[in-house]
Amino acid sequence: MYFQSRTDAGKQLAAKLVPKYRYENCAVVALSDGGVMVGAEIAMQLHCVLTMLLTEEVRLPGEHDPLAVVDQDGKFTYNNMFSTGQLEEFTGEYHNYIEQEKREKFHAINQLLGSGGLIRRDLLYGHNVILVSDGLKNALSLDAAAQFLKPIKIARLIVA
Incomplete structure (x- = not known):
């Protein structure tokens, strides 16, 4: 699937996610710099937190x-x-x-x-976590995210 821009990609993905997750506790985790731009649109539409896994x-x-x-x-x-x-x-x-x-x-x-820059786990605990990226070369970043999220009790993991 191709998009005009990362913002456009975020808007289109948000349109697909909003009907199902609008009234649920969600958190968006970006896996790359470009994923932050995609995730910002999703987080804005779902009124949820956006963070990045470095x-x-x-x-x-x-x-x-x-x-x-x-x-x-x-x-x-x-x-x-x-x-x-x-x-x-x-x-x-x-x-x-x-x-x-x-x-x-x-x-x-x-x-x-720096100080205090880590993802706060309490922002993810019990939430539907939506992983976003602007493109994946391989599954390594998804594997790393799954490994990072393993000790946190999340409701559901969604890859967008």
């Missing part, structure tokens, strides 16, 4: 696809496009490099967030 990709030298992502809690989520055998090989061969990258990426996220 993640940083960890890439191995010479690999086109990211090995994993680190989220703002420091959780490390592997890319599910790699097989278990490949992941074992990578983690064995590049263990020190991966650990260093984890620390550097987590530090970069903390630099961006």
Whole structure:
């Protein structure tokens, strides 16, 4: 599906979500910078909170696809496009490099967030959480969001 702009995409998605979720507790979580623009329209129509889940990709030298992502809690989520055998090989061969990258990426996220910048879990607890992005290259950001939301008791997870 193609849209004229991210704002247009948000308006069209909001039009589809409003009939079902207008009177329910919802929260919109953007997975990318462009997702914030899409999510802003949805949050405005649903009168709910909009927040962004910050993640940083960890890439191995010479690999086109990211090995994993680190989220703002420091959780490390592997890319599910790699097989278990490949992941074992990578983690064995590049263990020190991966650990260093984890620390550097987590530090970069903390630099961006500053104090009090983390997603408040109470804003998501018991809510329908709507994940938005302006496009997904792979399922890695969705996997990271699911990992982040796992300890929070949410009502429903909606991917828009």
